[in-house]
Amino acid sequence: MERHLATEKQWLRTRLESLIDAARETEQKLNRLAALELRLLEAHEFPAVLGILLEDLKTGFDLDQVALVLCDDQNDLQTALESHSLPEHWPLRLIADPAPLRPLREPTLGSPGDDDPHVLDFCGMKKLSSRALLPLRRGTDPIGLLVLGSCRAERYSTDQDTYLLKRLAAVVSVCLQNTLSAWRLREIGVTDPLTGMRNRRFFDQRLQDEILRMEREGHALACLFVDIDHFKRVNDDHGHATGDHVITAVAQRLAHHLRRFDLLARYGGEEFVILLPALEPAEIHAVAERMRHQVEATPVPMDQEGEIHVTVSIGAARLPPRLLKGKPPEQRARALLNAADQALLQAKESGRNRLVISQEFRDARLT
Ligand SMILES: Nc1nc2c(ncn2[C@@H]2O[C@H](COP(=O)(O)OP(=O)(O)OP(=O)(O)O)[C@@H](O)[C@H]2O)c(=O)[nH]1
Structure with missing residues (x-):
């Protein structure tokens, strides 16, 4: 009898210890998830939010795959992401039409099946033994799908409780929407509403950045x-x-000649400003002449009254890397703008529809 009791006591002790271990493990998991959610809520830009989802979530929770599908129904998410040059290997897909995600209303757990949305073809679902599909939503509208995948079949089984996954999906949905809204607000602040080009505020910020970059990389601006x-x-x-x-048509004609990293901004009224990094004097001359010539040669078609012929005057200046080196960036920026502005004045005074290159530019040719 005594022996029997001792065995039972031992069995209960072992059972209790294993329950305590399981509870501890769950608590640790909860803490890690709460910490990850907190970091998500604090992240304000796409690289940070997507990095937490596509990298930290995968390593922190020992997953074999984390992939994300996002709906770009307003056609600006792609622009937002492109502005950040994200790692190309991130398993991220944008879809224009949210229809394939509509049937998914709740987290779906278990082994990957033929019913999985076909938009998941890109993320190697076939190699997984189990996966959780977490629908991301704004109210009832789908905004995306988060996929958590494992090579272990028991990781996500159909009978599992989905409370934590639902919570994660809700947090991720809010974070992605907030990040996109913040990006849209910033865009409005730096975009000229008439032409859709950058405005003067954006130009002023970028000019300072470009001056610092030219100092680092040793090229002209x-x-x-x-x-x-x-x-x-x-x-x-x-x-x-x-x-x-x-004004809008002229902006488009000018933009046509720019490289990806050049900048065109509407400076005010009917005046534009352009930054061209790392070009030789002859190249600057050639690109500015092409712009001037295209505006002259391509009249603006009007809806009802034929077309309108306009021309542009261009003032150009080039700050060589060594000129004013060591001076504060604001001083170098001002010198460059003044030189280009003076050149524009000369172009206007000497008859319009012409390009004038400032004296600094000519001096730079000798360096
Ligand atoms: N439609 C339109 N006109 C604008 C806008 N901003 C400024 N303007 C007009 O642009 C004109 C600029 O005129 P001026 O600065 O005298 O120069 P200009 O007639 O272009 O002559 P030059 O520059 O000397 O060749 C003014 O009539 C402004 O009212 C705008 O956003 N839309």
């Missing part, structure tokens, strides 16, 4: 001021709305 000639006449003869249309 060119600035072009471009002003539509006799623009007042366009407004007077055709009305303000037509004038707006012409």
Whole structure:
């Protein structure tokens, strides 16, 4: 009898210890999940949010795959992501039409099946033994799908409780929406509403960055001021709305000649400013001439009243890497802008529809 009791006591002790171990493990998991959610809520930009989801979640929770599908139904998420140059190996797919995600309303656990949305083809679902599909939603609208995958079949089974996964999906949904909203707000603040090009505020920030970059990388920086000639006449003869249309068309013609990392901004009224890093004097001359010539040669078609011919005057300056080296970036920026502005004035005074390159630029040719 005594022996029997001792065995039972031992069995109970072992059982209790294993329950305590399981509870401890669950508590640790909960703490890790809470910490990850907190980091997500504190992250404000896409690289941070996506890095937490696609890398930290995978390593921190011992998963074999974490992939993300996001709906880009307003066509700007791609632009937002491209502005950050994210790692190419991240398993991330954008879809324009959220329809394939609509049937998924709750987390779906178990082994990958033929019913899984076909938009998951990209993330190697076939190699997984179990997966959790977490629908991301704004109210009832799908905004994406988070996939957690494992090579262990028991990791996600159909009978598992989904409370924590639902909570994670809700936090991820809110974070992704907030990040996109913040990006959209920032974009509005730095975009010219008429032309869709960058505005002066963005240009001023970028100019400082480019000056610092030129110091680091040792290349030159060119600035072009471009002003539509006799623009007042366009407004007077055709009305303000037509004038707006012409400003937008000229902006598009100028933008056509830029490289990915050049910058075109509307500086004000009918004046644009362009930054061209790392170009030789002859290249600056060539690109500015191409812009001037294209505006002259391509009249702006109007809806009802034929087309409008306009020309532009361009003032250019190039700050060579060694010029004003060691001076504060603001001083170098001001010198570059003043030189380009003076050149524009000369282009206007000497007859318009022409390119003038500042004296600094000519001096730089000798260095
Ligand atoms: N439609 C339209 N007109 C604008 C806008 N901003 C400024 N303008 C007009 O642009 C004209 C600029 O005129 P001016 O600065 O006298 O210069 P200009 O007639 O272009 O002559 P030059 O620059 O000397 O060749 C003014 O009539 C402004 O009212 C805008 O956003 N839309």
